[in-house]
Amino acid sequence: MTITLVAGARPNFMKIAPIIDAIENKKSLGFDINYRLVHTGQHYDKNLSDTFFKELNIPFPDINLEVKSGSQAQQTAAIMVGFEKELQKHPCDLVMVVGDVNSTMACTIVAKKAGIKVAHVEAGIRSGDMNMPEEINRILTDSLTDYFFTTSEYANKNLTNQGVQTNNIFFVGNVMIDTLLKNEHRFKKPEIWNTLNLEEKKYLVLTLHRPSNVDEENQLKALISQIKMEAKDYPIIFPVHPRTKKLLNGLNLNFKNLHYTNPLGYLEFNFLVKHSLAVLTDSGGITEETTVLNIPCFTLRDTTERPETCNIGTNVLIGKDFNKLSNAFSKLFSRQWNKGTIPELWDGKSAERIINHLIEIYKL
Numbered sequence: 001m002t003i004t005l006v007a008g009a010r011p012n013f014m015k016i017a018p019i020i021d022a023i024e025n026k027k028s029l030g031f032d033i034n035y036r037l038v039h040t041g042q043h044y045d046k047n048l049s050d051t052f053f054k055e056l057n058i059p060f061p062d063i064n065l066e067v068k069s070g071s072q073a074q075q076t077a078a079i080m081v082g083f084e085k086e087l088q089k090h091p092c093d094l095v096m097v098v099g100d101v102n103s104t105m106a107c108t109i110v111a112k113k114a115g116i117k118v119a120h121v122e123a124g125i126r127s128g129d130m131n132m133p134e135e136i137n138r139i140l141t142d143s144l145t146d147y148f149f150t151t152s153e154y155a156n157k158n159l160t161n162q163g164v165q166t167n168n169i170f171f172v173g174n175v176m177i178d179t180l181l182k183n184e185h186r187f188k189k190p191e192i193w194n195t196l197n198l199e200e201k202k203y204l205v206l207t208l209h210r211p212s213n214v215d216e217e218n219q220l221k222a223l224i225s226q227i228k229m230e231a232k233d234y235p236i237i238f239p240v241h242p243r244t245k246k247l248l249n250g251l252n253l254n255f256k257n258l259h260y261t262n263p264l265g266y267l268e269f270n271f272l273v274k275h276s277l278a279v280l281t282d283s284g285g286i287t288e289e290t291t292v293l294n295i296p297c298f299t300l301r302d303t304t305e306r307p308e309t310c311n312i313g314t315n316v317l318i319g320k321d322f323n324k325l326s327n328a329f330s331k332l333f334s335r336q337w338n339k340g341t342i343p344e345l346w347d348g349k350s351a352e353r354i355i356n357h358l359i360e361i362y363k364l
Helices: 010-028 050-055 072-089 102-113 133-144 153-162 175-186 191-195 217-230 242-248 266-275 284-293 322-333 350-361
Strands: 002-007 034-039 094-098 117-121 147-150 169-171 204-207 236-239 258-261 278-281 297-299 315-317
Touching: 002 010, 002 072, 002 102, 010 034, 010 050, 010 094, 010 175, 010 350, 050 266, 072 102, 094 102, 102 117, 102 133, 117 133, 117 350, 133 153, 147 153, 147 350, 153 169, 169 350, 175 266, 175 284, 175 350, 217 242, 217 322, 266 284, 278 284, 284 297, 284 315, 315 322
Parallel strands: 002 034, 002 094, 094 117, 117 147, 147 169, 204 236, 204 278, 236 258, 278 297, 297 315
Antiparallel strands: none
């Protein structure tokens, strides 16, 4: 059996890493299972792609389609053209896509039109917000997927409501957490830790990249200004996404406690998260990591496709409501933040479950 694994953006790499480990483990036990790793090039900044392959010990891709940036349509089209050629040259038994980026949707469409079955890792999650490009990617991908590997019972329910047969849904847990738990002992201090003399639980981490937060200058300026005010004198470490960096130029947000840094590698970024007082983010994946690391998390969005991080985790939805932001900071500083628990099957063994299911399905 040959699986084509698709990775396109930073979160994909973290999800692919444990799957490759699980495949290699089964190969070593004599199972006839192989993979070919395709990097679409959707993220092409070295700090957002190559670094993660090195840090997470992922073999470098068999091919990089090098699609780079463009509009949603341009990028999706480029991925589809490149991936179609890839499958023609290198046929496979199964295409495995992960997450909800443009590469996920585009490669699913190409695979299905080529008559190849698709497995979707992190299937079934929904925010209900059709203004998010990722939500459209999720819905389209899951409408074509053959095998659905899910992170929660919530995702299972979404799929059954969609009409998916239950025997094609496999609740396996969260592969991102596989990577987190495997590498937690390897987290390392970034240079900014010593430069700013940071101390454990005495700083905040901020990340922003969603169009709803960063595409409108006045909105972005108001949000960062409010966070700066609520944070008192706590340093705010802001690794800036390339997309956001362009928008910050000229806004003159030179606050004393706001510290910009280039995108960080996986091990350095999660060191900052683990030792922070709290994280403010519009990233879904980071809310999963903060839940497992038991770090308070402010989600700067109105909706989440990962409700388990709010229901039982450490995450609180803030959106653009500055009253909610102020109340959340009050809880944080008064040490009244809810202590979260870890969702079911987020135990570091999700990738192993995925490959075991595929071995059973394909009777290897």
